Amino acid sequence: MSYSIVNDGATPTPQSDAAKALLASVEDKQLYINGAYQAPVSGAYLDTTDPATGKVLARIANAGSEDVDQAVDAAREALKGPWATLTPLERSQVLNRIADLIDAHMDELCELEVLEQGKPFYVARWAEIPATANQFRFFAGQALSLDGNTVNTSINYQPEGKQVQAWTLREPVGVVAAVTPWNSPLILSAMKIAPALAAGCTVVHKPAELTSLSALRLAELITEAGVPAGVVNVVTGDGASCGSALTSHKGIDKIAFTGSTATGRAIVEASKKHLTRVTLELGGKSPALVLPDADLELAIPGIANGIFFNGGQVCVANSRTYIHRSIFDKVVQGIAAYAESMQMGHGLDQATQMGPVVSTAQAEKIEQFIEDAKAKGAKVLCGGVRLGANGTFIAPTVVTNTSTDMPIHCEEVFGPVLVAEPYDDIDEAMAWCNDNEYGLAASIWTQDLSAAHRLSRQMEAGTVWINCHSMFDASLPIGGMKMSGYGRDSGKQALDNYLEWKTVCAVL
Ligand SMILES: NC(=O)C1=CN([C@@H]2O[C@H](COP(=O)(O)OP(=O)(O)OC[C@H]3O[C@@H](n4cnc5c(N)ncnc54)[C@H](OP(=O)(O)O)[C@@H]3O)[C@@H](O)[C@H]2O)C=CC1
């Protein structure tokens, strides 16, 4: 099979003025602090490029510790009011307005993400950016029901004519550092900013240095919706200086992170100094377990989409699949045919089903996983090649004949690479599913409901899908077990990350 990229990955003309401006000239983008743009103290900037072509789109400010100090000060000041003192209904209305503004700027936000991240337009337009708006809508609803409890205590203290009464209050945890990655920039930012705002917190957001443009635009829309200055601030720059200055800052009360397990560990270390609260949504190596009775009309495209969506750069991607031997050939051939039919191209090309991965470095890393597996005897059923002027396109790949200790089989590749292996015994297959340091997600493909229930209980994963994979909704908590982190984004559970319990015990 020879692979090709439509128009050699050349950039089609975008629709929005914002995207056109990015392609027309290289602007310096500043830090968004206290409701206004300001230059970084150091005057240092980093290039943001289109991964499909390598073209520089803009230069983002590389914030240092003095800039981070200013952003944290602004967020601390904003904590005093009026944001946290608005009524729940007022906060809820503002969150709904943010969602409406995201919808109103849909094409612009999609094109920004496509240009800086590489994703196909349909991924942004039909999944991630609508889901970003829905995070704000969901948490607009949650903002209306931040209830404490009244408590019947057993305190044996009854001064004459008085009684002990106790109750709990929910209060914002304070200033939140939201540190987010490059794979799905806006939706993963919204998963932190929306519940933080619903709880009455203020935020300093540090987006990934590769994909900061859409985060800056979101901050502008948040201000336009009526969020007061200083409530949401954006510090751009590299993780080593800007990210670590933020996550080790004394003025931060809570760190909400999505990204790699290695960086998650560094953040936990940084948080120890001030005992800052941390939630972590980290890497994964999620299995798809296919039983002999699976509906293959669902399973074949479902598993293919579960790994090839967004070029496999999804924390929950089903990067391993264990398929009953009786249907193994049929399933892997079906997935390989799906892979080979995928049109690679620039994300702005409406025909594109798979764009480039985010950077040349990421493409090299993925290529190394494939080459290492080949050298150790793995068989590449399709794909396995790196293409494109910028070397950033990886053809959708299916690999078999691997062993569970090969890096491609047990480590997070974060690219369009599926490991597929046959099994004979379901207990052995379940053991393979759980024999991994990660525990983020899994899927089970069967028409036997009893088996689905039983196996979902055995799976060591924060989310188990049955006859589907990567189904997200703002109402569904997402997060991991084991080395995939702790805490949950999305769902009403996510609000707990941003709220403190206060106990009031009174003699009245
Ligand atoms: N779970 C997920 O959704 C994701 C998983 N990954 C995994 O991680 C691998 C590497 O990707 P990578 O970009 O390095 O991901 P990182 O985890 O390093 O990046 C996530 C965010 O953390 C920031 N960061 C980096 N170092 C620090 C630090 N010391 N303190 C505070 N913040 C920091 C990054 O900044 P900067 O902008 O400088 O990168 C970015 O904003 C991928 O191949 C993939 O396997 C990556 C992204 C998302």
Ligand SMILES: CCCCCC/C=C/C(=O)O
């Ligand atoms: C419909 C929304 C798609 C969301 C993709 C979320 C990615 C999560 C992650 O990689 O952490």
